[in-house]
Amino acid sequence: MDTSPSKKLVEMRDIVKSFPGVLANDHVNFTLYRGEIHALLGENGAGKTTLMNILYGLYRPDEGKILVRGKPVKIGSPADALHLGIGMVHQHFKLIPPHTVVENVILGLKSPRFKLDVGRAAHEISDLASRYGWKINPFARIWQLSAGEKQMVEILKVLYHGADILILDEPTSVLTPQETRGLFESLKKMREEGKGIVFITHKLEEVFAVGNRVTVMRKGRVVATMSMEKATREELARLMVGRPVLFRLEKESVEPGRPVLQLEDVHALGEKGVPALRGITLIVREREVLGIAGVTGNGQLELAEVATGLRKVTHGRVVVDGVDVTNKGPRAFIEKGIAYIPAERQREGLVIGMNVAENLVLRYYRYEPFSRRAVINWRMVDENAEKLVRKFEIVTPNVRETTRHLSGGNQQKVVVARELGGRPGGKTPRLVVAMYPTRGLDVGATEYVRKTLLRYREMGSAIFLVSEDLEEIFQLSDRIAVIFEGQIMGVVRPSETSYEEVGLMMAGAKRLEEIPA
Amino acid sequence: MGAEVVAVGVEWLGAFLSSTVQAGTVLLLAALGETYAERSGILNLGVEGMMIVGAAFSYLITLATGNDLLAILVAMGMATLLALIHAVISISFRLNQIVSGLAITLFGLGLSGYLTFPDVRVGILRAINPSLPMSMAYRQSTPKLPDISIPLLSQIPVIGPAFFRQNAIIYASYVLTVLLWWFLFKTRPGLNIRSVGENPAMADSLGINVYLIRYVATLLGGALAGLAGAFLFIGYQPFWVEGMTAGRGFVALALVIFAAWSPLRVMAGAYLFGGVEALQFRLQVLGYGTTAPQFLLMLPYVTTIIVLVALSYEMIRKKIGVPAALAIPYAREE
Ligand SMILES: Nc1ncnc2c1ncn2[C@@H]1O[C@H](COP(=O)(O)OP(=O)(O)OP(=O)(O)O)[C@@H](O)[C@H]1O
Ligand SMILES: [Mg+2]
Numbered sequence: 030m031d032t033s034p035s036k037k038l039v040e041m042r043d044i045v046k047s048f049p050g051v052l053a054n055d056h057v058n059f060t061l062y063r064g065e066i067h068a069l070l071g072e073n074g075a076g077k078t079t080l081m082n083i084l085y086g087l088y089r090p091d092e093g094k095i096l097v098r099g100k101p102v103k104i105g106s107p108a109d110a111l112h113l114g115i116g117m118v119h120q121h122f123k124l125i126p127p128h129t130v131v132e133n134v135i136l137g138l139k140s141p142r143f144k145l146d147v148g149r150a151a152h153e154i155s156d157l158a159s160r161y162g163w164k165i166n167p168f169a170r171i172w173q174l175s176a177g178e179k180q181m182v183e184i185l186k187v188l189y190h191g192a193d194i195l196i197l198d199e200p201t202s203v204l205t206p207q208e209t210r211g212l213f214e215s216l217k218k219m220r221e222e223g224k225g226i227v228f229i230t231h232k233l234e235e236v237f238a239v240g241n242r243v244t245v246m247r248k249g250r251v252v253a254t255m256s257m258e259k260a261t262r263e264e265l266a267r268l269m270v271g272r273p274v275l276f277r278l279e280k281e282s283v284e285p286g287r288p289v290l291q292l293e294d295v296h297a298l299g300e301k302g303v304p305a306l307r308g309i310t311l312i313v314r315e316r317e318v319l320g321i322a323g324v325t326g327n328g329q330l331e332l333a334e335v336a337t338g339l340r341k342v343t344h345g346r347v348v349v350d351g352v353d354v355t356n357k358g359p360r361a362f363i364e365k366g367i368a369y370i371p372a373e374r375q376r377e378g379l380v381i382g383m384n385v386a387e388n389l390v391l392r393y394y395r396y397e398p399f400s401r402r403a404v405i406n407w408r409m410v411d412e413n414a415e416k417l418v419r420k421f422e423i424v425t426p427n428v429r430e431t432t433r434h435l436s437g438g439n440q441q442k443v444v445v446a447r448e449l450g451g452r453p454g455g456k457t458p459r460l461v462v463a464m465y466p467t468r469g470l471d472v473g474a475t476e477y478v479r480k481t482l483l484r485y486r487e488m489g490s491a492i493f494l495v496s497e498d499l500e501e502i503f504q505l506s507d508r509i510a511v512i513f514e515g516q517i518m519g520v521v522r523p524s525e526t527s528y529e530e531v532g533l534m535m536a537g538a539k540r541l542e543e544i545p546a
Numbered sequence: 547m548g549a550e551v552v553a554v555g556v557e558w559l560g561a562f563l564s565s566t567v568q569a570g571t572v573l574l575l576a577a578l579g580e581t582y583a584e585r586s587g588i589l590n591l592g593v594e595g596m597m598i599v600g601a602a603f604s605y606l607i608t609l610a611t612g613n614d615l616l617a618i619l620v621a622m623g624m625a626t627l628l629a630l631i632h633a634v635i636s637i638s639f640r641l642n643q644i645v646s647g648l649a650i651t652l653f654g655l656g657l658s659g660y661l662t663f664p665d666v667r668v669g670i671l672r673a674i675n676p677s678l679p680m681s682m683a684y685r686q687s688t689p690k691l692p693d694i695s696i697p698l699l700s701q702i703p704v705i706g707p708a709f710f711r712q713n714a715i716i717y718a719s720y721v722l723t724v725l726l727w728w729f730l731f732k733t734r735p736g737l738n739i740r741s742v743g744e745n746p747a748m749a750d751s752l753g754i755n756v757y758l759i760r761y762v763a764t765l766l767g768g769a770l771a772g773l774a775g776a777f778l779f780i781g782y783q784p785f786w787v788e789g790m791t792a793g794r795g796f797v798a799l800a801l802v803i804f805a806a807w808s809p810l811r812v813m814a815g816a817y818l819f820g821g822v823e824a825l826q827f828r829l830q831v832l833g834y835g836t837t838a839p840q841f842l843l844m845l846p847y848v849t850t851i852i853v854l855v856a857l858s859y860e861m862i863r864k865k866i867g868v869p870a871a872l873a874i875p876y877a878r879e880e
Contacts, residue, residue: 111752123745123748125741125744125748126744126870127870132740136737136752143735144734
């Protein structure tokens with residue numbers, strides 16, 4: 030890679046940015062060259078998103094200078110940034126769901142001035158997409174798209190605006206492994222075209238797969254910038270967290286107990302009114318992790334919602350601890366001690382405008398000691414919050430901070446902390462339904478959440494884990510059920526199967542004859 | 547004998563359709579404006595008040611000057627002024643749009659009643675036109691806008707006269723509907739309006755002037771509500787009655803939802819509701835509901851409620867609808 034000064038696309042010098050109670054960026058220096066993929070690593074709340082928001086004009090730095098292609102610039106808004114060729118894809122999508130792909134992509138462009146030439150724009154977007162090996166219907170509406178496709182639209186939007194400096198904030202956290210591989214191919218192509226790409230992620234293997242250089246941030250500061258050839262996994266993890274990280278989990282072997290959740294021939298409809306679950310029979314027992322593997326969109330979401338009482342079943346039975354709770358509504362499930370970590374933290378997991386303490390009692394606020402006869406005991410709410418913030422290392426100035434102001438990973442931690450640690454009286458949940466529980470978490474927090482899930486398993490909880498990350502599924506599960514088009518293709522033990530076999534079942538290419546409950 | 551029955555039937559149908567279009571146009575104009583306001587994120591419950599103020603001024607001006615065009619322009623101007631109050635309150639001061647809108651409706655109803663109160667009215671008319679004879683100043687009605695037949699088109703049986711033997715405002719409403727639809731969905735400013743109503747923060751970040759767009763859309767809504775009021779008086783029922791809008795502003799608001807915020811569907815819905823109103827008149831004329839006329843009069847409102855309930859389910863299912871930022875004030879963060 031050519032790092033001569035003339036190849037500098039962006040140079041950020043001594044950037045300082047503080048929010049009330051937090052120093053988010055503390056004299057940060059960052060350089061991006063033409064034709065490089067620059068990975069940006071760091072713990073949750075380290076200041077990565079803040080730094081990039083500054084480059085994209087969303088925040089103004091308190092101090093520091095920004096040079097783009099060698100010239101000092103003031104970036105007052107994203108419109109300015111786009112003008113300078115800087116585009117950003119955010120951690121949480123910023124698209125307008127009822128509008129079409131084209132409408133989202135061309136929004137904010139200055140030309141043509143009046144009449145939209147949607148046909149031509151659609152054509153150009155399709156061309157642009159195919160250049161990077163993607164396919165997209167420009168007239169589809171955003172709400173009809175999968176997470177991977179939305180991601181694609183966000184990137185297309187930035188490219189269509191003519192950006193050659195791309196900022197991708199945790200783009201892979203919502204992608205399937207296949208989609209991630211596809212994205213990487215496209216990114217490499219963009220790199221060859223001379224674009225500069227900033228790539229934020231928590232997954233070290235991704236840094237090694239596409240990065241040229243890596244910058245590690247910790248508590249608002251840059252602790253190291255190095256080229257990938259010199260980096261090792263252990264070194265990067267140690268720089269990020271400040272201590273060595275174990276990549277291996279100790280998993281005790283315990284004997285599963287009585288069934289906690291039983292699904293019997295469950296059928297349910299999906300969002301669009303079509304059958305999403307077609308005859309699912311599963312059991313999760315005490316002291317057991319049942320992993321659900323599958324490509325997103327094959328019924329995992331509906332399955333998790335059935336298991337938590339959020340979705341009605343059209344046929345079949347749902348039994349919790351021997352009691353039939355079919356279609357009894359979510360509160361019946363909560364009272365049975367079922368916790369739920371949903372897939373989309375901002376939409377389903379949090380009330381983003383409420384503060385951390387409030388979010389941390391959302392599931393149990395109606396029970397003692399958080400409330401008595403419909404009156405909330407705020408002292409208990411705060412105590413609970415203080416305890417969970419400490420335990421799960423949630424980075425926030427105080428428990429009264431609005432959740433919107435937390436970093437993405439710390440928002441996720443709030444959900445996880447409430448679901449895993451929020452049950453009154455310190456009781457463990459009977460059943461944890463966890464969808465992508467470590468999505469957006471840094472290596473340290475990921476390790477902590479996985480350990481907690483395993484500890485609960487040892488203490489008697491049943492764990493129902495939905496994940497796309499096969500590594501996570503294999504590491505944690507006692508049994509793996511593979512779901513394809515709303516049916517279970519087979520239930521296997523991690524020690525008796527392989528990634529390949531599970532992969533074949535996920536694609537619907539293999540189905541086990543005998544499915545043990 | 548058979549032929550005669552058919553002829554009577556055709557004539558009845560023709561007259562019914564014609565008054566359907568007229569009744570529908572009142573709703574159409576008001577709802578078109580409100581569609582724009584809501585698409586930009588501003589809910590305007592003041593439509594009713596703006597309409598009645600428009601009707602009152604068109605009454606006063608035509609009476610004083612006999613100039614229809616002037617009457618229409620003044621009506622639109624006054625309603626736009628009320629819309630400006632709503633815009634300042636809800637866009638610049640970011641106060642509750644529902645409260646502001648309802649207050650404007652109450653204010654408009656009161657103001658129109660006051661201005662047309664005989665003694666006050668005479669004073670105003672005299673001020674505008676000192677040579678106006680006293681007997682004129684006490685009139686409740688003025689000549690209706692003349693109908694204009696469009697050659698050829700008005701010859702089409704039944705629908706010809708209904709749609710093409712009408713007055714100028716009705717013709718303008720056809721053009722306006724198509725134009726506003728085209729502008730909203732096919733032009734860049736239209737896309738900007740829709741985006742501002744869905745996600746103002748993002749539109750702002752892309753350099754779109756959220757405040758300007760919301761102001762313009764709200765004022766346009768006011769102007770069209772004023773036009774609807776003017777049409778109600780000089781183009782449809784040129785006989786002044788206090789409170790003559792009779793809740794049509796609220797029917798128009800329902801119509802916007804019914805139409806899922808699309809001008810073309812607004813037109814279809816307006817004629818549907820207009821048809822119900824026309825039907826109610828016809829039934830009255832035929833002598834139905836003489837014992838309890840209230841039930842017939844309820845017809846348009848009952849239809850509104852039924853249609854809305856039926857539709858809400860459909861809209862949730864198809865996820866079309868409410869601009870995400872509707873009635874939510876926007877303030878730039880940081
Ligand atoms: N708008 C804001 N208001 C107040 N505090 C903020 C705001 N944005 C960020 N912060 C704070 O700044 C710090 C850095 O946040 P940032 O989002 O940059 O972290 P991050 O490195 O992107 O973390 P993650 O990996 O979890 O996304 C956090 O402590 C966060 O709470
Ligand atoms: Mg972040």
